[in-house]
Amino acid sequence: MSGNVFIDIKKVNRVYRDTNGNPLYALKDIDLEIAKGEFVSIVGPSGCGKTTLLRLIAGLDRPQSGSLAIEGQEITRPSHEQGYVFQQSTLFPWASVHDNVAMGLKARGIYKGREDQVKNYIDMIGLTGFEKSYPHEISGGMAQRVAIIRALINEPKVLLLDEPLGALDAFKRIELQALLLDVWTKTNTTMVMVTHDVDEAISLSTRIVIMTPRPGQITDIFDVNLGERDRNNDDFIELRKKILEVLHIAISQPQVEYNL
CATH class of the missing domain: 3.40.50.300 (P-loop containing nucleotide triphosphate hydrolases)
Structure with missing residues (x-):
């Protein structure tokens, strides 16, 4: 190779x-x-x-x-x-689906102007309508979807x-x-x-x-x-x-x- x-x-x-x-x-x-x-x-x-x-x-x-x-x-x-997804979803329990996905962008100070990107990623995993839901309100499979795009939205190598x-x-x-x-x-x-x-x-x-x-x-x-x-x-x-x-x-x- x-x-x-x-x-x-x-x-x-x-x-x-x-x-x-x-x-x-x-x-x-x-x-x-x-x-x-x-x-x-x-x-x-x-x-x-x-x-x-x-x-x-x-x-x-x-x-x-x-x-x-x-x-x-x-x-x-x-x-x-280097995005990392664990066996358990490890979502922040106090944050909504939208805010969990956006967390990395906000921490890096690049969230402004990328709100549509968060929406597109949530659409991609079929969770439109759950943006305001909290981790305890969604299933384990849904939470793991969120964990995956939370890592991906930071555009890891x-x-x-x-x-x-x-x-x-x-x-x-x-x-x-x-x-x-x-x-x-x-x-x-x-x-x-x-x-x-x-x-x-x-x-x-x-x-x-x-x-x-x-x-x-x-x-x-x-x-x-x-x-x-x-x-x-x-x-x-x-x-x-x-x-x-x-x-x-x-x-x-x-x-x-x-x-x-």
């Missing part, structure tokens, strides 16, 4: 310490290149470092070694250019999604998967998503990154080249089978202990 690298992650290591002071590798030697406009999903067992990697891209954490850059600029801190649909029931989850795919298509925003759901990853992604248990490493990357995202399609089923086989192998491998 060299020559078209948008997010460049090189030899990244993130190490924590256990109660005895021994090192625990959350991430080890992570190399990943992401092109502009891609939708990349990161899949792996619990504790493999998926969210840690996402937090590093967001600038919410720093590696012990290695580098992360967006368009050649090293990531050193959080920024509106990358939108980071940490299991954004994990707390929803199966029907709402499929509904929001379609919405997220539609939003990605319309905005062409680079997106990186953490998920445990292989079908979700195939349905949304251009590429799927598979990680091993701790120490988290990238074991495989699958290109998603499907004519359609129908889960009953033979190509979809075959890709799911390949990914599940790799995940099973990764989970079955013994974890390496580091005593340095």
Whole structure:
């Protein structure tokens, strides 16, 4: 992908310490290149470092070694250019839908003259008529829609999604998967998503990154080249089978202990 690298992650290591002071590798030697406009999903067992990697891209954490850059600029801190959506919607309970969406623009002092943009984003996610509603007055799925556009309206260079649909029931989850795919298509925003759901990853992604248990490493990357995202399609089923086989192998491998 060299020559078209948008997010460049090189030899990244993130190490924590256990109660005895021994090192625990959350991430080890992570190399990943992401092109502009891609939708990349990161899949792996619990504790493999998926969210840690996402937090590093967001600038919410720093590696012990290695580098992360967006368009050649090293990531050193959080920024509106790295939008972040959590598993829970984390809306401000005292603010209406409109004010939640506009919050980032107001904090940056650029809200004036962009009121129509807030309206357009609310229209895009199908919540026209709920602008004055408060988080406790709308469903979890609606709240998560608001959280997604609250991050997108700041026009981030990358939108980071940490299991954004994990707390929803199966029907709402499929509904929001379609919405997220539609939003990605319309905005062409680079997106990186953490998920445990292989079908979700195939349905949304251009590429799927598979990680091993701790120490988290990238074991495989699958290109998603499907004519359609129908889960009953033979190509979809075959890709799911390949990914599940790799995940099973990764989970079955013994974890390496580091005593340095």
